[in-house]
Amino acid sequence: MSSLTGPFLALVSGYILYLLLARLLALRRVLALFRTAPSGVHLQYTHPQFLLAPVLRHYPQWDVGDYRAKGTPYEKAGVSIIAATPLMAPEPNVWVSDPLALKAVGGDRHLFPKQTELYDVISFYGPNLVTTEGDEWRRHRAASKAAFGEGNNMLVWRESMRVVREWFAAFEAQGGKELGGKVVDAHDVMTELALLIITSAGFGRHIPLSSAQPPTASSKHSSQDLSTIPPGFKLPFVPALLTAVSGMNLQSLMTKYPLLKSLPVEAFQGTKLAYAELREYLRGMVEETRAEMRAEGEGQRASGGEEADLFKLLIRANEDEEGLGQKLSDDELLSTTYVFLLAGHETTANTLAFACALLALNPSVQAKLRAEADSVFPTLPSPEEALASYREDMPRLKYAEATFRETLRLFPAEVRLTKRAARDTVLRGTYLKTGEKYDMPVPAGTIVWLDVWAAHTMQEWWGADAAEFKPERFFDTDEYKWPRDAYMPFSLGARSCIGARFATLEGMVILSHLVREYEICLTPEMEALPLEERKNQMLSWAIGVAIQATGAKVMLKKRA
Numbered sequence: 225m226s227s228l229t230g231p232f233l234a235l236v237s238g239y240i241l242y243l244l245l246a247r248l249l250a251l252r253r254v255l256a257l258f259r260t261a262p263s264g265v266h267l268q269y270t271h272p273q274f275l276l277a278p279v280l281r282h283y284p285q286w287d288v289g290d291y292r293a294k295g296t297p298y299e300k301a302g303v304s305i306i307a308a309t310p311l312m313a314p315e316p317n318v319w320v321s322d323p324l325a326l327k328a329v330g331g332d333r334h335l336f337p338k339q340t341e342l343y344d345v346i347s348f349y350g351p352n353l354v355t356t357e358g359d360e361w362r363r364h365r366a367a368s369k370a371a372f373g374e375g376n377n378m379l380v381w382r383e384s385m386r387v388v389r390e391w392f393a394a395f396e397a398q399g400g401k402e403l404g405g406k407v408v409d410a411h412d413v414m415t416e417l418a419l420l421i422i423t424s425a426g427f428g429r430h431i432p433l434s435s436a437q438p439p440t441a442s443s444k445h446s447s448q449d450l451s452t453i454p455p456g457f458k459l460p461f462v463p464a465l466l467t468a469v470s471g472m473n474l475q476s477l478m479t480k481y482p483l484l485k486s487l488p489v490e491a492f493q494g495t496k497l498a499y500a501e502l503r504e505y506l507r508g509m510v511e512e513t514r515a516e517m518r519a520e521g522e523g524q525r526a527s528g529g530e531e532a533d534l535f536k537l538l539i540r541a542n543e544d545e546e547g548l549g550q551k552l553s554d555d556e557l558l559s560t561t562y563v564f565l566l567a568g569h570e571t572t573a574n575t576l577a578f579a580c581a582l583l584a585l586n587p588s589v590q591a592k593l594r595a596e597a598d599s600v601f602p603t604l605p606s607p608e609e610a611l612a613s614y615r616e617d618m619p620r621l622k623y624a625e626a627t628f629r630e631t632l633r634l635f636p637a638e639v640r641l642t643k644r645a646a647r648d649t650v651l652r653g654t655y656l657k658t659g660e661k662y663d664m665p666v667p668a669g670t671i672v673w674l675d676v677w678a679a680h681t682m683q684e685w686w687g688a689d690a691a692e693f694k695p696e697r698f699f700d701t702d703e704y705k706w707p708r709d710a711y712m713p714f715s716l717g718a719r720s721c722i723g724a725r726f727a728t729l730e731g732m733v734i735l736s737h738l739v740r741e742y743e744i745c746l747t748p749e750m751e752a753l754p755l756e757e758r759k760n761q762m763l764s765w766a767i768g769v770a771i772q773a774t775g776a777k778v779m780l781k782k783r784a
């Protein structure tokens with residue numbers, strides 16, 4: 225035993241020495257960046273959390289709370305790009321809020337590739353569209369692109385209408401028509417709606433509303449009831465999905481430290497089960513969709529011109545790619561399916577929850593949204609009229625679209641995005657007081673943060689009323705063009721969100737239908753509070769997969 229102590233100690237001290245040397249080398253690169261940065265453009269963070277930089281790299285959003293309360297660090301420093309490298313960071317960091325620099329970084333995926341290692345948490349089922357880079361990403365993107373066309377947009381329109389109306393019926397059956405209104409948590413409502421819409425327009429599967437009568441099927445859905453437990457499973461589909469989403473960090477911990485999987489801790493065991501069952505559900509969905517397509521036959525195949533769900537279009541496109549070297553394996557299909565489900569409901573649900581809170585806090589915006597909805601939908605289109613409604617009504621819902629956009633400006637689901645400079649380069653920033661430009665050297669390996677939340681809320685780009693909820697700002701006039709380059713809720717360039725239109729159409733339908741039927745009001749509890757306190761509570765948030773609306777309780781009053 226004692227003969228092993230010597231080599232063991234040598235190994236440990238060697239490792240510690242290696243870590244120290246690596247840190248010193250890293251520190252040199254960080255200091256070099258500070259030396260070369262033009263005057264005034266570097267800012268050493270004093271935030272205590274930043275001392276934990278190596279840990280925080282994986283949770284980069286934790287410090288944004290300060291932004292909302294005390295103004296952005298850019299405003300404090302008077303510049304639009306800063307070198308705000310944490311003390312112990314292993315590489316230089318640059319933070320960007322300048323529209324032109326954002327465009328330069330987002331627009332060049334070769335010079336600024338994505339930091340894919342940060343997305344480990346969503347690669348449990350293997351590589352997918354979100355987690356890959358380079359040629360592998362191109363293959364995934366090419367296979368997925370065919371799914372997000374007009375055929376799917378039309379289905380999103382129809383299914384969003386159907387789902388939201390079924391929700392109204394269920395809500396009213398449970399007292400939602402009562403005089404005086406009923407309080408709901410908009411986060412819960414919107415999560416349910418978004419989940420129903422993605423499973424339907426995304427996967428052609430119909431989950432009955434938890435509280436409603438099973439709806440009369442208006443579309444070609446699978447008869448499988450996904451809220452019940454099929455043979456061989458322990459969880460229904462929805463709880464499996466929701467547990468998997470909420471347990472993402474636990475799952476990532478278990479993947480890193482597999483020993484944790486065997487601990488008899490409920491949280492670990494529950495998450496493990498949810499992931500295992502979700503995998504089987506997704507596998508089954510791939511098989512079922514293939515079988516349906518075979519049964520439909522060649523002549524009936526969904527193509528770009530007809531309504532079709534994402535899943536069917538994805539599998540169809542994937543079969544067509546056979547032989548071209550682009551085909552996704554079954555595991556890759558499964559993993560892509562998982563990210564569509566994940567990215568397709570959490571982001572949209574939270575955006576819509578924030579929209580409800582903002583509409584309750586801003587009755588004049590709500591009145592304009594309602595006036596538009598009343599005029600576009602004097603009567604609600606029947607399911608048979610949905611297609612015509614997509615063509616004729618959708619382009620007229622301009623205020624609804626602007627409301628969705630404005631919500632995403634104030635609450636972008638992804639508050640920051642991160643890239644890594646592939647080689648030495650320069651970004652152009654602005655001295656905020658004078659408007660003068662400066663060049664910021666960006667050495668190869670630098671982590672570049674696209675600070676979406678800061679860019680969306682800075683007065684320099686959006687004007688003195690940047691903090692106000694004002695959908696009108698998205699309407700151009702002869703004198704005013706809204707600042708496109710300072711707006712990037714869906715990221716930009718080649719790696720921008722593939723589901724942006726899906727989410728926007730869904731948002732337009734839900735918001736316009738909601739205000740047409742109900743007044744979205746403050747709860748009695750909020751009425752009693754001063755305005756600032758109301759805002760603080762109703763617009764409170766936490767970091768999850770997307771920023772989550774944690775205080776969006778509103779009262780829905782049926783309109784006369």
Ligand code: HEM
Nearest residue numbers: 353354567568571572637638713714715721722723726727
């Ligand atoms: C309001 C709703 C949404 C917001 C704010 C949003 C935002 C974003 C952002 C910022 C990115 C870039 C992420 C990065 O670079 O790390 C992204 C990528 C992506 N989004 Fe969305 N998203 C939304 C809805 C959706 C929907 C409905 C779907 C699918 C049905 C979807 C699927 C994806 C996928 C697959 C990617 C990866 C694209 C690629 O890298 O090529 N998203 N989204």
